[in-house]
Amino acid sequence: MRSVVAGTFNVLHEGHKQLIQKAFETGDEVIVGITSDEMASRSRDETIALGIRMKELKSFLRSMDKPWEVVEIEDIYGPKEKIDTADILVVSEETEKNGELLNSERASRGIKPLEVIKVPILRAYDDQKISSTGIMNGSYSRNGSCNAIKIAVGSLNRIKIEAVRTVMEKIFENAVLIPCDAKSNVPEQPRGSETRKGAINRATNAIGDNDLSVGIEAGVFETDDGLYDFQYCAVLDRKGRITIGVGPGFRYPDDVAELVSGGMTVGEAVLILHGCPDIGKKQGAVGLLSRGLLDRKTLTEQAVTAAMIPRMEELWPRI
Numbered sequence: 001m002r003s004v005v006a007g008t009f010n011v012l013h014e015g016h017k018q019l020i021q022k023a024f025e026t027g028d029e030v031i032v033g034i035t036s037d038e039m040a041s042r043s044r045d046e047t048i049a050l051g052i053r054m055k056e057l058k059s060f061l062r063s064m065d066k067p068w069e070v071v072e073i074e075d076i077y078g079p080k081e082k083i084d085t086a087d088i089l090v091v092s093e094e095t096e097k098n099g100e101l102l103n104s105e106r107a108s109r110g111i112k113p114l115e116v117i118k119v120p121i122l123r124a125y126d127d128q129k130i131s132s133t134g135i136m137n138g139s140y141s142r143n144g145s146c147n148a149i150k151i152a153v154g155s156l157n158r159i160k161i162e163a164v165r166t167v168m169e170k171i172f173e174n175a176v177l178i179p180c181d182a183k184s185n186v187p188e189q190p191r192g193s194e195t196r197k198g199a200i201n202r203a204t205n206a207i208g209d210n211d212l213s214v215g216i217e218a219g220v221f222e223t224d225d226g227l228y229d230f231q232y233c234a235v236l237d238r239k240g241r242i243t244i245g246v247g248p249g250f251r252y253p254d255d256v257a258e259l260v261s262g263g264m265t266v267g268e269a270v271l272i273l274h275g276c277p278d279i280g281k282k283q284g285a286v287g288l289l290s291r292g293l294l295d296r297k298t299l300t301e302q303a304v305t306a307a308m309i310p311r312m313e314e315l316w317p318r319i
Contacts, residue, residue, distance in 0.1 A: 003027025003088035004114070006073055008035045008044070009053050010132035011162075012060055014143045015092070015122040022119050023090040024064050031082055032061065033073040046136065048158050052297055077105055089114040093121050094129070136161075138178035148174040152213040154182030154202030159284065160216045163300035171308060171315060182206035184217055189265035195219025199232040200242060207236050214307075216300060220260055221249070227257035229266070229286070233303040235311070245306025247299050250286060 005023040009016055023030045034057060040047040054070065061068050071082050076098045084106070091099045099116040106113060121129045124144030134140055136158075141148045142165075149172050153161045156179050168175045182205035184190070184198035195217050202215025215234040220227055230249040236242045252260065259269035266285050270276050276288060284296025 001027050001087045002029045002031065002085055003090060004031040004033065004078070004083060004086040005090040006033030006035070006076075006078065008040045008047065008132070009057050010040070010044070010048050011135045011142065011165075012053075012056050013122075013130050013132060013135060015130045017060065018122055019090055019092060019119050020060070020064075022117060023088070024066050024068075026088050026090065026117055028066060030064070030066060030068040031086055032057065032068060032070045033078050033083075034070060036072050036074050039074050044133075046133075046158065048136075048162060051295065052159070052162055077102060084111055086114060088117060090117050090119060092119055135177075136179070138176055141174045141176045142169070143174065145174060146176060148172070148176050149212065150176045150178060150210040152178045152180045152182075152206040152208060152210040154180050154184075154206035154213060154215040156181050159297050160300055163297045164214050164216075164304055166297075167301050167304040167308065171312075178210060180206040180208070180213075182213075182215065184215075186217070189260070190217055190219035192219065192221055195221075195230060196232045196234075196244065199234040199244070200236075203234040203236040203242065207238070210238075212237050214304065216303065218266075220252070220266065222261070225251070226254070227252045227260060231299060231303045233300075233307040235304075235307045243307050243310040245303050245309065247303030247306065250289075250294075252285075253289065256285070256289075 003023040003026050005019050007016060034054060037047060037050045058070060071079055089099050089102065096118055103113040124130045124134060124140050125146050130144040135142055140146045151168055153164050155161065161177060161179055165177050182202045185201045186194040186198035190198050198217035199215040202217065203213045206215065207213035213236045216231065218229060218231040221230055228249045228251050231247040233245045234242055255273055256269045259272065260266055270285050270288065274288060286299055287295040
């Protein structure tokens, strides 16, 4: 028996995990559909890039003990060559209608109907359903709890926010992340020491009543052998203590460096040379230039981790 389950999985939360686990309970093999960026954007104001969603989903699926396959879907029917082979569809209460539509479409082509298994909605602390939107807005943590460390992120850039989430959940297990449109008070393209200053300013302007705040700033640095990119992270706590981390840098190709040294931002240079708009909200220039070997989220995680190192002794005392 082959089961199928699908979703956007903007932030993979406990409700998603229950759906996926039910698919593994009921099927010998599992097909997991994940919406394309285009499909996700049709029904949501904000979506996380497919590459980030896919990576997190596959990380969770590797803990399962049955064969699985992830397919990108463009509509609720999915790629027919895959979905037509399924026997069971696992849905939530709110997506049960999709099961009816899918079976109706299958019937029109003479394909046997799927057995539809409905999983109850998992609710957050406020008795509302756990949703990726609620998590992304900072209403509660990934498991629907508000009883967790509250961390403001001085940016609305989803790559930065999700990088902070990944690191902080490893440290604190449970965390509520609050996006904040905090000003860096440095130029749009920071250069040299402006980068560190921008990260500190973002953290300072975001702290509010939260337990921690995180500021992240990427900047360019002129060196003897070319133009480098380094990312700074500043972490501020309510006592006013600030710790700084720097991620590993990389050297820009000469054509990008020439334009940036001439006054352009990295984003403007990449748009002209490679035709990629809003690169900072996607894989980042590093993702494009490394041909996907390294993406901006991973690079940002390293800077955030580095900024937390001076705090680790107090958080995880040596035994």
